[in-house]
Amino acid sequence: MNERILKRPTTVREQLDILIDKKLIVENEIAALNLLRKVNYYRFTAYTLPFKQNNIFSSGITFNKVYELYQFDAKFRNALMEIIEYIEISFRTQISNDIALKYGSTGYRNSNNFYKQAWHLKFIQEIDRCIEHSYREPVITHYRENYNAQYPIWVVSEVMTFGIVSKLYKNMKLEDRKRIARTYYANVDYRDIENWLEVLTIIRNRCAHYSRLFNYKIPTSIKYTRNEKATLAKNLVYGIIYNSKYLITDQDFWTNWVIRLVDLISRYKEIDLTWMGFPPDWKQLLISK
Structure with missing residues (x-):
């Protein structure tokens, strides 16, 4: 070759x-x-x-037109990080509470409490790396020195990445995944949540590395919970923004975020939003449930 x-x-x-x-x-x-x-x-x-x-x-x-798009994309990434942070922290809390109450403070280390043992082994390896990387964090130091390095799930959840959170949820027993979906996200299928967390992890990592979102093709196909939304793009960023409204249960937070997004976009009227999958009625779709 x-x-x-x-x-x-x-x-x-x-x-x-x-x-x-x-x-x-x-x-x-x-x-x-x-x-x-x-x-x-x-x-x-x-x-x-x-x-x-x-x-x-x-x-x-013009050069300035391209640079304006570059500037918009940077601000757009910052805006998305707000809702991703909300969702990530919520899921950390919900999963850690669920595991702790059902399986005990260190039940996350028992493969019998999960769907696939091979996935669980990889999860434990990733968790142990996160703990090692957080060696000097006060909470890790406290449990290392006072509890013989036994770290309860509510401590571990604070050092795991969003990617690990996503994979952890996907490897929970079916009854546990369904219970979390039913308890916190009424009328949302657990399989959709699995997909959304995976896509949000991809977007979060791009935001964290300041990577381009404009015209970015997401490698994982986005699922939608309503059939009438099948016309939305399955590999562009608007799709995961749309689905995020089902994962943010604080309506005031979501409404205020949408208002700020509208304001941001209004300041960059020349940006062609269709390159990110925004439909003509994108604002109404985000507000309505």
């Missing part, structure tokens, strides 16, 4: 010239050069993809 040769490194000036050669209009070259010194060229050009045809920019596309 023939291997392609890597492109040679380019200077910031050369990078800007490449964009100009592809017919991007650069209003202020000094400002553009300064930006490319702070923002990786490869990262920046990912935002140019919707504006190109055959690798040439469409007529009238």
Whole structure:
């Protein structure tokens, strides 16, 4: 198999010239050069993809228009982290309470309390790594020194990642998954919750690494709880925003968040929201249940 040769490194000036050669209009070259010194060229050009045809920019596309999209995406990521934080903390609490009350404070370490033993072994390995990484956290120190390193689930839940929370829920016994769904999320199927947590984990990790959400294709297909919403995209970020309204039970929190999202989007009227799966009636869909 023939291997392609890597492109040679380019200077910031050369990078800007490449964009100009592809017919991007650069209003202020000094400002553009300064930006490319702070923002990786490869990262920046990912935002140019919707504006190109055959690798040439469409007529009238400017450097500032691309940068505006870049700025919007950064603010959009911050907004999404608010609802992801709410959901993550809620699920940590609900799962830890459920496991503790049914199986005891360290029942999470017993594979008999879960669906698949092989998955459980991997879960314990991941949990032990999280505890090790949190070695100097006061709560970990307290239980290590006073309880012979026996960590109850309500302590462990505070150091596990959202990805682990998602996988933990998926590996709970069917009756336990159904009980959590029924207790906290009326009329939401436990299988939908499994899917939503997995997708939210992907989005959270992208937000945490400042990765692009605009025109990002989610590798896991999004499920919807209502058949009439089957027209919503199954691999774009709006889909998981829409589903999040079922996971946030504090209506005031959700309403205020939607208001702030509307305000953010109103400040970037040139952004084409369809690239993220937003339908024309996106605001009404988020508010109605």
